[in-house]
Amino acid sequence: MTDIIQLLPDHVANQIAAGEVVQRPASVVKELLENAIDADASEIKLIIKDAGKTLVQVIDNGKGMSVTDARLSFERHATSKIKSAEDLFQLNTKGFRGEALASIAAIAHVELKTKRPDDELGTAITIEGSQVKSQEVSVTPTGTSVAVKHLFFNIPARRNFLKSDTVELRHITDEFHRVALAHPSIAFKFYHNGSEMFHLPNENYRQRVVHIFGGRTNEKLVPVEEETEVLKISGFVGKPEYSKKTRSEQFFFVNQRFIKSPYLNHAIGAAFEGLLKDGYHPSYFLNLTVDPKTIDINIHPTKTEIKFDDEHTLYAILRSAVKHSLGQFNIAPVLDFEHQSSLNTPYSYKDKRVNTPAIEVDRSFNPFVDDAKPSRRAQQHTSFKKASTASWESLYVGLESRGNNTKDDFSEVTFESDSKTESIFSNTSIETSKTTFQLQQKYIVSTLRSGMLIIDQNRAHQRVLYESFLKHITIKEATSQQLLFPLQLHFTPNESKIITDLKTDLEHTGFVFSDVTEEGITITGVPVGVPESEVSIILEQLISDVESDVPDANFSAADLLAKSMAKSLAIKNGQSLNNTEQEHLLNSLFACKEPNVSPTNRPTFITMTTDDIEKKFM
Incomplete structure (x- = not known):
């Protein structure tokens, strides 16, 4: 051979x-x-x-x-x-x-x-x-x-x-x-x-971070400095209130080389423990300087991963340094109002006693007594005249003329509210209210002829909203509700670019933009039913989805937008729904074109037949 x-x-x-x-x-x-x-x-x-x-x-x-x-x-x-x-x-x-x-x-x-x-x-x-x-x-x-x-x-x-x-x-x-x-x-x-x-330009590290991520980044940065025999740390972490849903502002540099390290990232997360909302990630721009002999950078083709000799020590030092910086700079939400000198208390009032305000009260005033003599307060305000209570009997004038039979008289008097009150507590209403019920504030259970239907309320609502938003984007006839005051949101230049690329599709869902710049955006209208407080969450989620799953040339940006907005606005698990809301969600789901799966292709409901239930008892 x-x-x-x-x-x-x-x-x-x-x-x-x-x-x-x-x-x-x-x-x-x-x-x-x-x-x-x-x-x-x-x-x-x-x-x-x-x-x-x-x-x-x-x-x-x-x-x-x-x-x-x-x-x-x-x-x-x-x-x-x-x-x-x-x-x-x-x-x-x-x-x-x-x-x-x-x-x-x-x-x-x-x-x-x-x-x-x-x-x-x-x-x-x-x-x-x-x-x-x-x-x-x-x-x-x-x-x-x-x-x-x-x-x-x-x-x-x-x-x-x-x-x-x-x-x-x-x-x-x-x-x-x-x-x-x-x-x-x-x-x-x-x-x-x-x-x-x-x-x-040639600049210091803070200026470089601000130039890349926008001018408003400067107020978000908290300096971190620590030097030990093993490790030298310098750089910045972001304040907790500016945390993001994405990891786009997380940078580790070891000896001026960018690396990815889930282990060291966990150390930062541990330092921020208790300061971040669920699903949010801290920003950090940290330079780590170590002895080149203690690291091996030749373990990955792209050289973005490094092997350290003593990771546990680096973890402890990094967590302590970040925690110390957060405590040292007293990280807490700040209310920054413009100072007005007119609000200052003059020095001449320093030792002056406060006079108790005099309040005149007419203790003899009784609204249920028709006094012939007006009170002292009434004399001061002569324009005020108390309505007479003696005329209340005139409300029943006319009832006496119908006859002496009191029973017959009142049998003809009907009130519109009586019939409604009776229908609410009727037996038929009780039966219809039990057609659905909520299980652990997560699932909606309904009966079928062949058994039982269990719906995941979050996924079902995502499907309903997804098809609704996709329809609005396609036909371009969404309805907007105008905001009383314009809403200003600040983003990095890269995030503003993403919003700019999706601006047309966002407008088709109901958003109205008055200004879009590299520093941020101004919104004057939002889709009907979207609370103003949810707008920033929706856009942050959208940016997160775009950065993690960027639309390709053969992939619809409108589809991604509809999915992202549906995910942000859908009913969350743990939210209590009354019977009307449960039935409305049930009917809306089965009115969809694809009720079986959520926008992310996960099942929205399951069915259990009586045979399946009977097998559980065998």
């Missing part, structure tokens, strides 16, 4: 490596930005076209590369960061595997231009699908420019897996935030399709 094991060609190996390194355009952005940072750049420019599918370009003013280094940078496992295995535990740089540029070049058209400060001319290299098309001398500024065009041009199957431009741009923005937050001393610019999205 012939040998069957063979070495893979370099271009195939590079494409396989690209599967780990490059999942989407955001992965290219991350690798190129980290290379620019490792080149000691002080200014970095990111240029994106069509959410990275057409172009991802990173321009820096770093130290550049020589002709030989520029050519070698596209070879697999070629790196300047490590020379031996021991160096893996003393890393202070981002890229160290030497696979990033080689993997990107295997699946895209790459143009590299680079020049060192001491060189008169730079180098320009063009590579397509791992094949070097040209290498020549070029006039270029000091630093490096890498342009990645037509990502996945030679792997159509991978390109088909990319989402819509909106989704891919959001992933790119997330990666940009992570890199920019980790390096506030570096100036960043971000352009998409020719428009500037971010312009971040």
